[in-house]
Amino acid sequence: MQDREGMILSKAVYADMSRCIACHACEVACEKAHGAAKIFVDVVRDRVSVPVSCCQCEKATCVMVCYPGALSQDNGSITFDSDRCTGCDLCVLACPFGAVQLDTAGVRRCDLCPDREVPACVVTCPSQALIWDDVENIAREIRKRAAVKMGRSLASGRVL
Amino acid sequence: MANESLVPTICPYCGVGCGFYVALEDGQEPRIEYMPDHPVNEGALCPKGNAALEVLGHPERLRHPLKKTEDGWAEISWEEALDLVSEKLKEALEAHGPHTIGFLGSAKVTNEENYIFQKMARLLGISNVDNCARLCHSPTIYGLERAFGLVGVTNPFPDLANSRCILVIGSNLAENHPIVARWILKAKDRGATVIVVDPRLTPTAWLADQHLQIDPGTDVALLNGMMRVILKEGLADTEFVTRQTVGFEDLVGSLEEYTPEKVAEIAGVSAAGIVKAARSYARSPASSIVYSMGITQHAVGTDNVTACANLALICGQVGRPGAGLYPLRGQNNVQGACDMGMLPDFYPGGRRIDDPGVVEDVEEAWGASHLPTAPGLTAVEMTEAAYDGDLRILYVVGEDPINSGPNTDRAREALERLEFMVVQDIFMTETAQMADLVLPAALWAEKEGTFTSTERRVQRIRRAADPPGDAREDLWIFSQVAERLGLGFHYAGPDDVLTEINRVLPSYGGVTRERLASPGGLIWPCPDPGHPGTPILHTEGFSTPDGRGRIVPVEYKPPAEVTDQEYPLVLTTGRVVLHYNAGSMTRRSPSLAGRVPELFVEINPHDAKKLEIEEGDPVAVTTARGRILARADLTERVGPGVVFLPFHFPDTNRLTTDVLDPVAKIPEFKVAACRIGRG
Structure with missing residues (x-):
């Protein structure tokens, strides 16, 4: 799909926190597919868990700070050139989600499993908390689920 | 991918029965490929499913039969090992009788293997046969049999x-x-x-x-x-x-x-x-x-x-x-192990051992006479009998009672008193370490057969890899022992056994090998080859003799152990997502054990404050049975007054009580009184 400035947006993996059960299947599946996990599940205050991975930002701060140009963004997708990487860690610090890591293999961030039709973390997710789609479709899905919840609350006479 | 083959299989962990493929490619390690057309998991897998292959080529797999000697473990040949098992069984049978022998089958091995193992026991007159269903869902067996006439989801x-x-x-x-x-x-x-x-x-x-x-x-x-x-x-x-x-x-x-x-x-x-x-x-x-x-x-x-x-x-x-x-149900084949009669009071097909008509039927089907007509000992009772010297020989398959049973220290003392214990497993478990003889078994991906999931869904597993070293399929081991005991088993393989199961178990009559080819298998009761299976039970009345469900009033009774001044906190136990049961597989899986590497105890912050315990502190947890160390996890997952220990690590069950339910003989793992102090 086209974004607001006519740029092609890539699909991304989104998380529905109301469905995540903190099982860590996505982490293990990612580790199996890539050697090390690029998605991380954190439990907040014992009550909700949040899978965090690369948001495939339209304006990616990790790319912006990469002064040698090892990370670059073209038509929405971010690529990495290990020959240019100096190991400065700026990309790690710049990512607002902590979803970028740098180790001996270079920059580790979600590459959306290019060899698969659907990323491994999404296929494996037992509770269908991870969604792989265009952001517009995802927003539509979230609206639908919110409507069901609100409708149920009204139907059972609860105060919203 | 080039030369890649996909072997469909069923997850070896819990009882849900998820399907996936083992992907085999020349020169590559086997890996998991998801199975989106499986009706239960639709391709998804939990972390344990994703890590299932990590135990496959594990360096600690048992590779040779091992005999305990004064100088430690000695590798011996299968010939010697099998002779030893059969001699010990023969000796005990002749000198002391079948009631001095116990067979613990396994909710992890196939239907075919459990069927043969309990058949071997009963043909020898042994009725002390059980499996770990005793420790997880035996109350379901007795409760639902009485209420609905049939045990299953x-x-x-x-x-x-x-x-x-x-x-x-x-x-x-x-x-x-x-x-x-x-x-x-x-x-x-x-x-x-x-x-x-x-x-x-x-x-x-x-x-x-x-x-x-x-x-x-x-x-x-x-x-x-x-x-x-x-x-x-x-x-x-x-x-x-x-x-x-x-x-x-x-x-x-x-x-x-x-x-x-x-x-x-x-x-x-x-x-x-x-x-x-x-x-x-x-x-x-x-x-x-x-x-x-x-x-x-x-x-x-x-x-x-x-x-x-x-x-x-x-x-x-x-x-x-x-x-x-x-x-x-907790294990991949716990439903199947029970269906196959790996229980002291049921013959295959959930038919009571003390019903003369049932015994007659089974005798006819097996061409046998003098089969046991009275229930034998349950798993925990076998440990007690060993303690008292009434049980002399124990044959344990794919179970780790030292870690999975209650009150570990007493159980250890009991098993030490056995004359001879043989353990057949894939790893040297704590129980195996106490054995006189250890037999290396193949695991699920190294053999053929069927599992019955908690849904009563019978599904096929297929061989995707060779067992390591001299490890062998459990079915082969049982057949070899049976042959030495003169039982005349002539099964060419698991398919032959399934054919007999089709004949002997009415509800498995139509569950044939050919019909199990597609993802999802068949859900029993499936009495004949044309029957589609029965996903929903009791649609036309219950399976009791008069077709009616039994409502039986029950009164509330407090737990056997209540808190007091010395033990003021309630200890409850359970599982965590990254581990499985006694932990012999998951503690050896790097991607699981790396995430939860050691025993922890959940304590409510309110209690922790009173006890001056901080997050991560090593603390001692003590009950009337023992004292163990664990790392404190301060969390509101437990309410004030309650603490929680996962039972995947060896120490937890040193604390639990062996007080039993009077009917199902399950221990009260879920409630004990404890105190917590600084470690």
């Missing part, structure tokens, strides 16, 4: 999506059967109400519209209280009760004192919460109950199961789409 998992109210009681399925959460969420998407009853704020409780955080061991009071509300408010399904049940009048009389106020006091939840849950369950057009070891692992486990069945029966919430009872 009543409806398949995908049918949960048709429920409009789901009552989850004593099950942390989000961690222990994560794929079930998928179907509960699908029900919620369609507007279902979810009630979770659990002393802990688990990830399962996150899914709930209503969480009733009861005190451990108060389930009967809660369920009776809900039933009283239902009767008082006229919400029972009187038409169903009249047409399909017996015992209703007795129940009505028994519930009077379970007022919401009184139950609120016993269970530590609000009276309004009890009323609300009762109304939700009874009023919904299709309600299901999902339960697990929070219900069964109590000295009143059978009463707990019975109370669940009573609730379903008085509301007519069984025998229809979306309305059923789901006892979630």
